[in-house]
Amino acid sequence: MDEYQSLSHSKWECKYHVVFIPKCRRKTLYAQLRQHLGEIFRNLAERKESRIEEGHLMSDHVHMMISIPPKYAVSQVVGYIKGKSAIHLARVYGERKRNFVGQHFWARGYFVSTVGRDEATIREYIRNQEQEDQRLDQMNLWR
Secondary structure, eight states: OOEEEEEEEEEOOEEEEEEEOOOOGGGOOOHHHHHHHHHHHHHHHHHHHHHEEEEEEOSOOOEEEEEEOOOOOOHHHHHHHHHHHHHHHHHTTTTOOTOOTTOBBOOSEEEEEEEEEGGGHHHHHHHHHHHHHHHHHHHHHOO
């Protein structure tokens, strides 16, 4: 079994699979921005004593497996990551690109699921998400 994290009065293992999208599901998460966002997400998670265990940025959505201590609500950490990353993107890319207007980069809401004992399956799913999307797109061409 994986090692547990600990706080002063508790031992814990709280991992979540989180998915969220840019506003209007724009395909804006392109090469340079993808590399930059991964680093931003990790730094923001660390500020909330959380850790991104696995992550993959698609062109129109973000998958991550994140470990969050029980003293924080999932919504608090995800909201913090989305909000602060949107502000950062608006500051860095806002002047050069018309699509980065204001601090409204991410759509409202997100998907979250507890990882539990399926951690290896979810890690594999996140890693292979891009290939799976391409496979499904190819299947839709024949319809």
